[in-house]
Structures are given as C-alpha cells and as structure tokens.
Amino acid sequence: xxxxxxxxATCGSGVVIVQPSNxxxxxLGDGVFVGPFVEVQKDVRIxxxxxxxxxxxxxxxxxxxxxxxxxxxxMFVNDLFEKGGPARGDKALWRSTFVGDRVxxxxxxxxxxxxxxxxxxxxxxxxxxxxxxxxGVYAGNPARKLRDL
Numbered sequence: 001x002x003x004x005x006x007x008x009a010t011c012g013s014g015v016v017i018v019q020p021s022n023x024x025x026x027x028l029g030d031g032v033f034v035g036p037f038v039e040v041q042k043d044v045r046i047x048x049x050x051x052x053x054x055x056x057x058x059x060x061x062x063x064x065x066x067x068x069x070x071x072x073x074x075m076f077v078n079d080l081f082e083k084g085g086p087a088r089g090d091k092a093l094w095r096s097t098f099v100g101d102r103v104x105x106x107x108x109x110x111x112x113x114x115x116x117x118x119x120x121x122x123x124x125x126x127x128x129x130x131x132x133x134x135x136g137v138y139a140g141n142p143a144r145k146l147r148d149l
Contacts, residue, residue, distance in 0.1 A: 009040075012048065026058075029066065047101065061094055061113070065101035071124065072107040080113065106139075119149055 006023045012030035017023055021034055025042025028034070032046050035054040040046070044058050047066030052058065055073045062076045078094040079087045087093040095113030099105075103116055106124030115131040122128060123139030123146075132138060137146045 008042075018054075035072075053107070060091075061096040062099070063097070064099040065103065065118070067102045068099060069104040071105055071109065074105050074108065075110045077110065077112050109143075121149065 005019065006017055008025045009023050010027045012028060012032065014031045015028050017034040018036040021036060022039040023034060026040045026044040026046070028046050029048035029050070031049040033051040034040065035052060037055045038052055040052070040058045041060045043060050045063045046052065047064060047068065049066055050064055050068040050070070052070040053072040056070050057075045058064070059076050059078045061078045064070065076097055078097065080095060082093055097111060097113050098115040100116055100118035100120070102118055103120045103122070105111065105122045106126065108124055109122050109126045109128065111128045114128055116128070117133055117135060119135035120132055121137045122143060123137070126139045126143040127141040128138070129142040134145065136148050138144060139146055
C-alpha cells in the first residue's frame with residue numbers, strides 16, 4: 001500500500017490542501033485551494049488564487065492559470081488512446097493541456113488535451129474536445145460557444 005498525500009509539491013504562501021488528497025511533484029501558486037479527494041499529479045502547475053474543488057483529477061502535463069475555478073469532479077485527460085487503448089507507459093503519446101487565467105470550469109466537466117484562453121466559463125458537464133481561443137461561455141458535448149462574457 002502506498003500513501004501519497006502531499007509529496008514534493010512546491011507551494012506558494014497561503015496554500016490550503018484539504019486531506020485526503022494526493023498532491024505530488026507539482027507547483028501550486030500563492031493562495032491556491034485544493035479540496036478533499038483531489039489528485040494533482042507531478043509536473044502540474046496551478047496559478048495563484050486558483051480553487052480546485054473536491055473530487056477533481058488533474059493529470060500530468062496540465063497547466064492552469066491564476067484566478068481560476070475548477071469545479072467538483074472535473075477531469076483532465078492527457079491520453080487520447082491514439083492507438084486504440086491506454087498509452088501503457090508510453091508518455092510520448094500523452095498530450096498537454098493549458099488553461100489561461102480567470103477560467104471557471106463547472107462541475108463534472110471533462111477537459112481533453114487543449115488550450116483554453118483567458119476569461120472563459122465552461123459549463124457543468126461539458127466535454128472540451130477542441131482548443132478555445134475566444135473568451136466566452138462554453139457548454140455541451142462537445143463544448144461549443146454559447147455567448148460572449
């Protein structure tokens with residue numbers, strides 16, 4: 001049995017991590033909040049004052065900007081099963097995700113490897129399959145722009 005908890009995480013001032021959570025090998029900016037039952041994997045970067053709510057999963061190769069909100073149960077994906085199944089340790093098949101500043105992601109959204117510009121709201125349950133290059137409100141499966149902010 002392996003108990004991870006908080007290991008090798010670089011944390012700015014005022015970071016709050018509610019246990020139980022697995023947070024390892026990542027970088028958390030000043031004032032970041034991580035709720036319970038969250039996993040933040042190695043090499044993830046989370047910007048200042050971002051809040052990550054319970055049951056979220058933030059996998060390797062994800063970068064989240066400052067002043068963001070990640071709702072309950074949000075899942076980030078880095079493996080697109082390009083060969084018909086999991087990469088099975090072949091990290092060369094993994095893809096990165098970039099989330100800009102002031103992005104709010106609603107509960108149970110799924111974020112595939114994409115780039116999301118600043119000032120975006122993603123609705124609850126949305127599945128983001130393509131990069132978002134214009135600020136606005138996005139929702140649905142696949143997520144599409146509903147309106148400007």
